[in-house]
Amino acid sequence: MESIREQRLPEAARAVRFEALARVVAEPLYRYVVRRASAGTAEDVLAETMLVLWRRLDDVPQAEAGSVATPDDVLPWCYGVARGCLANARRAEGRRLRLVERLTRTVPLPALWPDDDHSELYAALRGLGSVDREVVLLWAWEGLTPREIAQVVGMTPNAVSIRLHRAKKKLAALLERKNGTAAAHKTGEGRGRSDR
Template sequence: MTEKRAAPDQRARFEALARIVVDPLHRYLLRRAEPDQVDDVLSETLLVLWRRIDDVPGLDTEDIPDPDAVLPWCYGVARGCLANARRADRRRRSLLERLSTWRTESPEPADPDHTALHAALAQLRSLDREIVLLWAYEELTPSRIAEVTGLSANAVSIRLHRAKKKLAARLERKTGAPPGHETTEGTQGTQGTEGNGRSSR
């Protein structure tokens, strides 16, 4: 019975809080976040407030919350959520930058939604995709990735190398690079080496 009573009480307290803080938090984020981040960060902030409703100072179950009592703490939550969103955005940009080093052609016009990248990642096996993301987003070394995945460091290195090659090839096809571009270059390099009478190793 206690838990049944607690749920409606939590909902009532959250709704009372939300009526006070949503507009100020929205204005707070508008002045600090990128326009396309505002709604997502606000939603995340409200989710945190819901989960931590008992931690909000100055929140009374019976009276209308005092904005001066609750807003500073809620601003702090919004600030933390915005910082998390910015870190995630930096990781996405880092992934794109690192992936671009595998490309043999100059990139085509910008893909603002990164649909080609997401499509290429989606075609990888789940474990290979996780390895790439740990390498690119979390910037882990193969030995650290091995700790996360339970693989050996050597196995991680091999999987990462193969996954990067697959991604590069798929991104080339998406942006219209000439088919067989890399293969042609590799063949020419090999023929030149053999012509000089030297082993390629």
């Protein structure tokens, strides 16, 4: 009888730890995923992410028994898990689309973002490489620091800082070509006294 109780206690403790983690990360993870996939896919990816978090609960930083998980402690690691689940979902969707396309030869690939209010920005983002785009989106949409982004994408913070700087520069250049004016600069801004 005692051994049965000992087996149930760790499982109950895991459930309590997971529920505390889920309260902290579920909403930010959903926002992260829904910005990168359709609502239906986002729900599936979020469910898969939460399943992975349950399975790997012992690997989650600062989620030990007795400690309260904070977003700063766990979100970068959880974003990394969600990124992997999203990549798996995209690969599965790509395989399904290739099969359907082979069968029908008429199915176009879905766009990454809708072409509505910010079509120029989305087009410029599409002009970046996938890793650079992800770094920029993690910085802009999720508000992560280069150190946190490094944890999500599996790079060093220095490599992320360099990629982020170059990607922002390229994004500004792409937007400048689209609009014909320097992005975020006023005409004549930055001239020295000798130019006046």
